[in-house]
Amino acid sequence: MKPGLRYLRPIAGVASIALFFCMLQRTGPEAVLRNIRVLGWGVVALILLSGLRHILRALAWSYCVQTDGRRPLWFEFLGPRLVGDALNDLTPAGPLLGEPAKVLAVSRLMPAQTAASSVVLENLIFGLGAVLFMLSGIVLAVIAVAGLRGFWWIGGGLVSCFLACLAMMWWAVNRRILLLGGILDLFKRRWRWALLERHEQSVRAVEQTVYDFFLKSRRTFLAVLAIEIATNLTGIGEAYLILKVTTTHSSLFAAYLVESASRAVQMAFSFVPLGLGVQEGAAAATLQAIGYAASEGISLAVIRKIRSLFWAVIGLLFLARYSIFLPAAERSTT
Numbered sequence: 269m270k271p272g273l274r275y276l277r278p279i280a281g282v283a284s285i286a287l288f289f290c291m292l293q294r295t296g297p298e299a300v301l302r303n304i305r306v307l308g309w310g311v312v313a314l315i316l317l318s319g320l321r322h323i324l325r326a327l328a329w330s331y332c333v334q335t336d337g338r339r340p341l342w343f344e345f346l347g348p349r350l351v352g353d354a355l356n357d358l359t360p361a362g363p364l365l366g367e368p369a370k371v372l373a374v375s376r377l378m379p380a381q382t383a384a385s386s387v388v389l390e391n392l393i394f395g396l397g398a399v400l401f402m403l404s405g406i407v408l409a410v411i412a413v414a415g416l417r418g419f420w421w422i423g424g425g426l427v428s429c430f431l432a433c434l435a436m437m438w439w440a441v442n443r444r445i446l447l448l449g450g451i452l453d454l455f456k457r458r459w460r461w462a463l464l465e466r467h468e469q470s471v472r473a474v475e476q477t478v479y480d481f482f483l484k485s486r487r488t489f490l491a492v493l494a495i496e497i498a499t500n501l502t503g504i505g506e507a508y509l510i511l512k513v514t515t516t517h518s519s520l521f522a523a524y525l526v527e528s529a530s531r532a533v534q535m536a537f538s539f540v541p542l543g544l545g546v547q548e549g550a551a552a553a554t555l556q557a558i559g560y561a562a563s564e565g566i567s568l569a570v571i572r573k574i575r576s577l578f579w580a581v582i583g584l585l586f587l588a589r590y591s592i593f594l595p596a597a598e599r600s601t602t
Contacts, residue, residue: 288545332389348373354583385477397496405528503527
């Protein structure tokens, strides 16, 4: 790893924490605590809504498993999903640590290659669903805030760019152009890395399995995409609940835009633990643009971290459980 990149994540982490405390100071800790007290037992509703999101993603993940044998049931994916999510949220490594942890955790139920391809598939389809949701939020904001007459080309341009990217991806899948395989070939021509040579066949096999899924299981793909898009509805429900209790002018439109901004920040700053600072900034800017106070957006983002911490603790408990029982599982397979 280059020296500059080695220090990039710690610096970004420190900057995000500093931004978080700056945002908190701007709002005032007392205002945030007051809103938490006002929310009261609504915190339980937030936890349940986010729990529904985890269940939906576990269900989507279960459909991404391609196996000739028994397919594990959706609730068997819930623990590994919470493990990965906890590591994504709490560590600067983010998905670089959380996603491999999900593969390791679910490898108790299926071959490692099948586990890896299912994780890749679920993340790809979730990303596609998130982009569709964010795009709809941007277009809605342009129409409602900026006015369709003067800025219609912004929404049209975004839709056109997305459709062009989608067409390129579909062309690559139909032609079975192995993108990762091509990158590996490029690396092999320039450098000889033992790590690449050792895992080259596995990477190519996983990529081929992903392509087979999109080409041969289109109905399943559409079902998984629908589930992934539905996960965004739980986030809208969370935002609406918080705004309903802590402000006097809540609306589904505001909740929709806040969740769209939150999803964009989550994807762009996945290495920032708990989205500290950036989530607060995105929520404040989004709500301020449609007439809310910036402090209301900051309070909303801070309150949502309560349910994130709750499920992160559950995920760490699952991680400890898997770590305890892993040696026994290894002994039983030898």
